[in-house]
Amino acid sequence: MKSADSQFENRESVVPQQPGFWRHYVFSTDHKVIGLQFLFSALIWLLMGGALAMAIRWQMAWPWTRIPIIGSWLFQSEGGQISPEFYTMLFTMHGTVMIFFVIIPLLLGAFGNYLIPLMIGARDMAFPKLNMLSYWLMWPAFISLLMAFFAPGYGPGAGWTAYPPLSTVWEASPGSGWAQTLWLISLLFVGVSSILGSINYIATILFLRAPGLDMLRLPMTIWGLLITAILQALALPVLTVALVMQLMDRHLGTGFFTPDNLIINNFETVGTVGQPLLWQHLFWFYSHPAVYIMILPIMGMVSDILCCFARKPLFGYRPMVYSMCAIAGMGFVVWGHHMFVSGMHPFMGTVFMISTMMIALPSSVKVFNWLATLWGGRIHFTTSMLFSISFISMFIIGGLSGIVMAANSIDEFVHDTYYIVAHFHYVLFGGTIMGVFSALYFWFPKMFGRMLNETAGKWHFLLTFVFLNGTFFPMHILGWRGFPRRMADPYFSGQFLDLLPLNRMITWCAFAMAAAQLIFIVNFFYSMFWGQRAGKNPWHANTLEWTVDSPPPHDNFQHIPTITRGPYEYSNPEHDEDYWPQADDSAGLEESINTPATKASER
Amino acid sequence: MDRFWSLLFLAVPVLGLLIVLGAVFNVGLQNAWLPESIGPRTEGIDYLFNLFHIIVAVVFVGTGLLLAYSLFRFRATNRQVASYVHKSIWLELLWTIIPAGTLVFLAMHQLPYWQANKEDHRAFEPAGAGSSDLETPTVRVVAYQFGWRFIYPGLDGVFDTRDDVISENLLVLPSHEEIVAELRSLDVIHSFAINKLRLKQDIVPGLSPRIWFMITQNGDWEINCMELCGWGHFRMSARLRTVSPKDFEDWLMEIVQTRGY
Ligand code: HEM
Ligand SMILES: [Cu+2]
Ligand SMILES: [Cu+2]
Numbered sequence: 001m002k003s004a005d006s007q008f009e010n011r012e013s014v015v016p017q018q019p020g021f022w023r024h025y026v027f028s029t030d031h032k033v034i035g036l037q038f039l040f041s042a043l044i045w046l047l048m049g050g051a052l053a054m055a056i057r058w059q060m061a062w063p064w065t066r067i068p069i070i071g072s073w074l075f076q077s078e079g080g081q082i083s084p085e086f087y088t089m090l091f092t093m094h095g096t097v098m099i100f101f102v103i104i105p106l107l108l109g110a111f112g113n114y115l116i117p118l119m120i121g122a123r124d125m126a127f128p129k130l131n132m133l134s135y136w137l138m139w140p141a142f143i144s145l146l147m148a149f150f151a152p153g154y155g156p157g158a159g160w161t162a163y164p165p166l167s168t169v170w171e172a173s174p175g176s177g178w179a180q181t182l183w184l185i186s187l188l189f190v191g192v193s194s195i196l197g198s199i200n201y202i203a204t205i206l207f208l209r210a211p212g213l214d215m216l217r218l219p220m221t222i223w224g225l226l227i228t229a230i231l232q233a234l235a236l237p238v239l240t241v242a243l244v245m246q247l248m249d250r251h252l253g254t255g256f257f258t259p260d261n262l263i264i265n266n267f268e269t270v271g272t273v274g275q276p277l278l279w280q281h282l283f284w285f286y287s288h289p290a291v292y293i294m295i296l297p298i299m300g301m302v303s304d305i306l307c308c309f310a311r312k313p314l315f316g317y318r319p320m321v322y323s324m325c326a327i328a329g330m331g332f333v334v335w336g337h338h339m340f341v342s343g344m345h346p347f348m349g350t351v352f353m354i355s356t357m358m359i360a361l362p363s364s365v366k367v368f369n370w371l372a373t374l375w376g377g378r379i380h381f382t383t384s385m386l387f388s389i390s391f392i393s394m395f396i397i398g399g400l401s402g403i404v405m406a407a408n409s410i411d412e413f414v415h416d417t418y419y420i421v422a423h424f425h426y427v428l429f430g431g432t433i434m435g436v437f438s439a440l441y442f443w444f445p446k447m448f449g450r451m452l453n454e455t456a457g458k459w460h461f462l463l464t465f466v467f468l469n470g471t472f473f474p475m476h477i478l479g480w481r482g483f484p485r486r487m488a489d490p491y492f493s494g495q496f497l498d499l500l501p502l503n504r505m506i507t508w509c510a511f512a513m514a515a516a517q518l519i520f521i522v523n524f525f526y527s528m529f530w531g532q533r534a535g536k537n538p539w540h541a542n543t544l545e546w547t548v549d550s551p552p553p554h555d556n557f558q559h560i561p562t563i564t565r566g567p568y569e570y571s572n573p574e575h576d577e578d579y580w581p582q583a584d585d586s587a588g589l590e591e592s593i594n595t596p597a598t599k600a601s602e603r
Numbered sequence: 604m605d606r607f608w609s610l611l612f613l614a615v616p617v618l619g620l621l622i623v624l625g626a627v628f629n630v631g632l633q634n635a636w637l638p639e640s641i642g643p644r645t646e647g648i649d650y651l652f653n654l655f656h657i658i659v660a661v662v663f664v665g666t667g668l669l670l671a672y673s674l675f676r677f678r679a680t681n682r683q684v685a686s687y688v689h690k691s692i693w694l695e696l697l698w699t700i701i702p703a704g705t706l707v708f709l710a711m712h713q714l715p716y717w718q719a720n721k722e723d724h725r726a727f728e729p730a731g732a733g734s735s736d737l738e739t740p741t742v743r744v745v746a747y748q749f750g751w752r753f754i755y756p757g758l759d760g761v762f763d764t765r766d767d768v769i770s771e772n773l774l775v776l777p778s779h780e781e782i783v784a785e786l787r788s789l790d791v792i793h794s795f796a797i798n799k800l801r802l803k804q805d806i807v808p809g810l811s812p813r814i815w816f817m818i819t820q821n822g823d824w825e826i827n828c829m830e831l832c833g834w835g836h837f838r839m840s841a842r843l844r845t846v847s848p849k850d851f852e853d854w855l856m857e858i859v860q861t862r863g864y
Contacts, residue, residue, distance in 0.1 A: 084834040159831050165808060166791040166833060172748075173833040259809030264790040265748065276792060276807050310677070312685040319695050341794065343807045346721035350714060357710040361703050367666065368698040374673045376686035381608045381678070389608075389674065393615050396666050400659040407655060407709065409648050409716040413801035416794065416829045465611070473619065477626055477635045480652070482798040486831045493840040495798065495825050498634060571685040578685070 027136075029128035030554060031113045034135050036447065038109030041138065042102050049097035050514055055082065056090050061500075061507035063489050085174045087488035088157030089149075092175070095160030096145070096183065099294070100190045103428065105138065106436055107297040108194065108232070112201055112225050114447065118545035119222050121210025121563065121583070123555040126203040134197040141189035144182045151179035159486060161283060164257035164276045168249040171267040184247050191240040198229035198236070205229075210544070210583070212563035216321075217582070219543050219567040220314065223321055224300025227328045231289045231296070235332070239286035242279060249274070280342055284335035292331045295395075295427060296324060298435035299366060302388045304567070305442050306370060308541045309385035310377025311578050313568035316369040323362035323369075330359045340408045341415050349408045356406035363399050367392065378571070378578075382539075383457030387438030390465050394430025398423055401476065416486070419479025425472045437464070437520070444524075445538050449550040450531030456523040463516035470509030474502055540579045543567050547583060609675035616667025623660060641799045641845075642818045647716040648801040654712075658705065740785040740813065742774065746793035746806050749835035751826065758859060768858050772841040774826060776818065777851035783815045794830035797843065805830050818845045 028034060058067055059082045071080030082090070113131065117124050125131045149155045157175030158167035166172045167180055205218075205226045218226075248254040255272025257279040262269045307314050314320060336344060336352030370392050379385070401423040405411045414420065437460075444452050483499055484490050491497050537546040544563075548556055561583035569580035626635035637649055677685075739760060745752040753774045757766035776782055786795050788806040795814065796803040804814050818824075828839035846854065 084837065088831070088834055088836075157834065163792055163831070166831065169791075172791055175834075262790050262808050275809055277810070310685060311679075313687065313689050315688065316690045316695055318690070319699075341803050342805045343810045343812045346717070349721065350717060353713075353717065354710050357706045358703075360706055361699070364702040365695075365699055368694075371666065371669055371673065372691075372694065374670070374677065376688060377673075377677045378679045378682045378685040379605075379674060379677050381605055381674075386608060389612060389670070393612055393667065393670060396663060397615075397619070400663055403706070403709070404652075404655045404659060407651055407713045409713055409720060410652050410655060412720070412803050413648055413652070415803055416796075462611070469615070469618075473622065477622075477632070480626075480637055481635065482638055484827065484829055487837040488834070489837040492837050493825050493827060495827075502635075568689075571687050573687055 027132060029124070029132045031117050031125050031128070031131060032447075032552060032556075034131055035110050035112075035114030037135050038105050038113060038138075039447075041142070042105040042110060045097055045101040045105075045142075049094055049102055050517070052090050052094040052097065054511065054514055056087070056094060057507040057510045058082070059087055059090075059488065060490070061504040063491060082488070083154075084488040085157060086154045088159075088173070088486075089153075089155035089175055089179075091486055092156050092159050092183075093145075093149070096156075096187075098428075099160060099290070100187060101138075101142070101145070103294045103432055103436075104190075104194065104290075107294065107432070108197055108201070108225070108228065109135065109138075111221075111297065111301065111436075111439055111443070112197070112229075114443070115221060115545065116201060116204055116225060117208070118446075118548070118552060118556055119219055119543050120205060120208060120213060121544050121557060121561050122204060122208035123557060123560075125200050126208055127200050130196050130200050134193045134200070137189050137193035137196070141186045141193065144186040144189070148179045148182035148186065151182055152177055153179055155179045156183040161287075162246070162279075164246065164249065164274075164279050165259070165262060165264060165269070168246060168258050169262075169264050169267065169269065170250070171265040181247065181250060184243050184250075188240060188243050188247075191236050191243065194232050195236050195240070198232040201225060201229035202233065210560050210563055213582075216317070217563060217566045220300040220303035220317075220320060221297070221543075222300070223324055224297040224303075227324050228293050228296045231293050231328050231331065235286045235289040235293075238282055239290075242282035242286070245282075246279065277339075277342060277344060280339050280344075281335070284338045285332075288335040288338065289328075289331045291424070291427070292327055294432055296327065298391070298432050298439070299324065301439045301442075302391045302435050303370070303373075304541075304543065305384055305388045305438055306373050307568050307570060308442075308539050309380045309382055309388070310374050311380070311570045312373060312377040313570055314369075315372035315375075317566070317568065319365055320369055323365045326362040327359065330355060330362070334359050337406060337408075337411070340411045353406060353408045357403065360399060360403050360406065363395075363402075367396055367399070382441070383452070383454055383461055384438045384441035384539075386458070386461045386465075387434050387441065390461070391431055391435045391438060394426050394434060394468075397473075398426030398428075398431055401426065413482070414479050416484060417479045418475045418483045418485055421485050422472055422475035422479055425475070429472065430468060434464075434468075437461075442539065443545075444527070445534030446545055446550045446552070448528050448531075449534055450527050450529075451534050451538060452527045452531060453523050456519050460516060460519040460523065463519070464513060467509045467513035467516060471506055471513055474506050477502065537581075540577070542569060542579050542581050544582055547581060605678035605680050606675065609671055609678065612667070612674055613671035616664045616671070619667070620660065620664055623656070638798050640801075641820050641822075641824060642816055644720065644816045645799075645801045647719065651713050651716060655709065658709070738783060740783040741776070741780075742782070742784050744774075744784050744786045744795060744806075745789060746786070746795065746828065746832075746839075747789040748791065748833050749828070749839040751828075751839070751841040753841075755855060757855075766859060768855060770858075774841060774843045775851060775854055776843065776845050777848040778818050778821050778845040780848055781815055781817045783813060785811050785813050787811050791832050792830050793828045793832050793839070796827050796829040797824065798827065799824055803829055818843075821845050821847060 064081050066080035153174030155175055156179040157173050170177050245256045249257055255274045257274045257276050258269050258272045260273055303314055334356045336348055337356040340349050441452050441457055483496050534550045563582050564584050567582055571578045572580050625631040743754040751772050753770045755768040756762045757768050786806045788808040792807050794805045800816050802816055804812050824843040826841040826843050
């Protein structure tokens with residue numbers, strides 16, 4: 001194999017041209033710019049998805065009442081209150097936006113792009129143009145989803161799972177018209193974009209590592225991103241095909257998923273012999289691996305951040321890598337746990353129960369290794385560290401409720417109740433989003449050359465953490481009472497009226513949690529321009545990205561570094577300092593002047 | 604400040620446990636644990652539900668305390684230098700084997716309940732295929748947007764004959780008898796769910812799954828649709844009325860006679 005160096009030899013000899021504004025900021029092939037483009041798009045969509053969630057909470061707490069201020073503007077015809085069709089759109093779009101436009105683009109698009117070349121000592125991705133394409137393919141997706149909001153019927157209303165025939169038959173629901181088609185087109189673009197991205201990541205990590213950086217010296221962040229990219233490359237084609245099939249059902253009359261002789265809202269399906277279960281299998285064959293796509297990269301980043309602020313090597317590097325591989329591999333044989341009560345043969349329920357139980361094993365191995373990493377450390381409570389610790393704490397809760405639901409007899413009871421909602425918000429909000437915050441506080445200095453304010457950061461953490469639990473923990477209680485999800489008015493039958501006060505409490509916490517994000521937004525933009533200067537290595541971390549300027553120059557490294565040790569040499573007694581960067585030579589390791597890492601914890 | 608943060612993470616297992624205990628024992632939180640039970644079907648499920656939550660709670664509290672304690676003990680303001688440890692095969696084995704054993708136990712332990720609830724009656728024959736050797740169901744449930752139709756075979760005990768009895772949104776059943784119901788959907792996917800029996804079965808159009816259960820109390824209960832089926836999903840509930848077997852016969856007879864067959 002050619003060494004990474006030689007691939008870039010010709011580039012180095014070229015006098016760096018100054019790209020113009022458009023090539024520099026918009027149609028850039030620089031992985032850092034693309035990473036930031038993904039970051040900003042995803043954060044904007046996060047606001048959007050959050051707003052949808054607030055509307056959902058409004059309806060759960062004060063069903064069919066006028067929304068103050070914005071209500072009369074949003075729904076003039078209904079007298080300022082949410083209508084049932086609108087409510088189905090709300091949770092459909094909330095799920096879709098958060099999964100496909102926020103979490104996946106944040107993890108792979110933003111952090112994946114930004115960090116992979118920097119952390120493996122490469123000047124850019126293996127295929128920079130492909131990389132740019134994968135960002136710009138997100139725009140048709142954004143636009144068609146935005147159009148779906150304004151399509152007749154308020155927008156798609158079949159849930160993010162889009163089960164047919166509700167989603168395939170136009171007459172089935174007000175949102176099953178053009179809105180659903182636009183939803184499908186949007187996801188199709190996301191799918192293609194992610195497939196291109198993941199191929200790029202795999203190629204980059206496998207072939208562009210700096211000399212000396214063998215696979216078992218990779219930081220966990222890179223392992224997480226590599227395995228995730230492989231998962232995506234294998235699972236996404238299945239979703240993409242399923243989306244195309246659903247589009248064909250809707251527009252070409254194929255009927256892959258639609259059975260014969262249904263009478264839906266006075267429309268009769270004729271001559272189709274499909275089965276909705278087929279969609280469920282295809283969809284979950286992608287979407288279960290997708291939930292790991294949404295957490296493995298963050299597991300990697302959290303591992304790195306924990307080590308940095310505990311000033312201690314990662315405990316059990318190899319078990320950590322193996323358990324990630326195990327999660328990814330087993331992730332392909334558990335999808336049926338979403339279909340325990342679907343009507344799939346019950347024997348398959350047994351098979352999927354057993355595989356699902358077993359997939360909790362690698363997750364628990366990871367948790368214990370994180371705990372052991374903290375044990376004996378010298379823990380600095382920076383904001384980033386606090387978010388990472390809360391990742392562990394919250395992931396434990398989500399993982400444990402996963403085990404409960406893996407028991408199919410129990411799942412028969414809690415399926416489609418708020419227990420599920422509690423479970424996946426603990427892993428996706430408590431886990432992934434808290435991890436994303438941790439990663440942002442950690443790498444923001446590298447991205448923008450300035451530190452995020454620590455005091456504001458700690459308030460942001462504290463309020464988010466408290467209200468996050470106030471919002472999602474009581475949802476377990478709703479769940480074990482059988483309170484249904486996805487219902488515009490769960491109190492309609494009278495059975496759950498006594499849960500209304502608890503729902504109001506949850507809604508207040510959700511509002512408070514949303515309000516707390518204002519601190520972050522202000523901090524983010526303030527610090528970008530006026531924050532304390534970061535220097536090259538503010539956290540005294542070991543990995544390669546901290547050996548270059550903040551923000552890094554166009555081609556990252558002046559000369560490709562040679563790697564002499566693993567990423568976790570913290571507090572090595574053979575070395576004077578409590579960190580020992582992966583590369584010795586390097587583009588200048590002059591001490592950064594300020595050391596917020598140590599300062600912050602003294603506060 | 605470091606102490607404050609360790610305490611914050613201590614609050615997670617402590618408060619979490621208190622809330623759950625409060626829910627289970629009705630302290631502070633009313634009716635926050637499992638709904639009441641109206642049939643023997645729930646016994647096994649509730650037992651598993653409790654057992655799983657006890658095991659999960661032990662792990663939750665244990666790991667939570669461990670986390671909070673490490674944060675407290677190893678805070679930077681309390682220590683000069685971190686220990687330089689990379690791995691321990693023994694610990695690694697320990698926390699692989701113990702969880703693995705627990706998970707295998709849980710999986711094997713709950714297997715028979717699923718078999719009893721979902722497999723034993725050969726519930727899942729596709730419509731038409733070999734249905735002749737299945738027993739005649741007590742009632743056929745037809746779900747549609749957004750309501751329920753319940754069809755009884757009538758006096759001749761055969762479906763699709765003139766004396767079938769149809770009831771809209773009201774399912775009357777004899778108590779203390781095992782009921783076999785066949786589920787069908789006219790349009791999209793619905794789900795037949797009785798919360799107080801912990802019973803749930805999706806009704807995918809094109810399939811006709813069967814369920815069986817017994818209710819041991821007389822009274823009125825709720826049937827809910829638990830799978831998103833369109834804008835009116837929330838109002839797709841029906842009443843389930845259990846009466847003594849004799850009253851049930853009378854109810855059927857009355858309908859048949861007023862119709863004059
Ligand atoms: C310890 C490992 C885990 C186990 C055993 C587990 C188990 C399950 C089961 C059985 C369900 C289906 C519940 C139902 O619909 O009835 C489920 C749903 C779900 N899980 Fe997990 N899970 C685990 C970890 C995760 C992680 C790490 C994530 C994401 C980062 C995740 C995200 C989700 C989501 C989003 C759903 C709901 C999908 C939907 O119906 O909309 N889970 N999980
Ligand atoms: Cu899953
Ligand atoms: Cu429904």
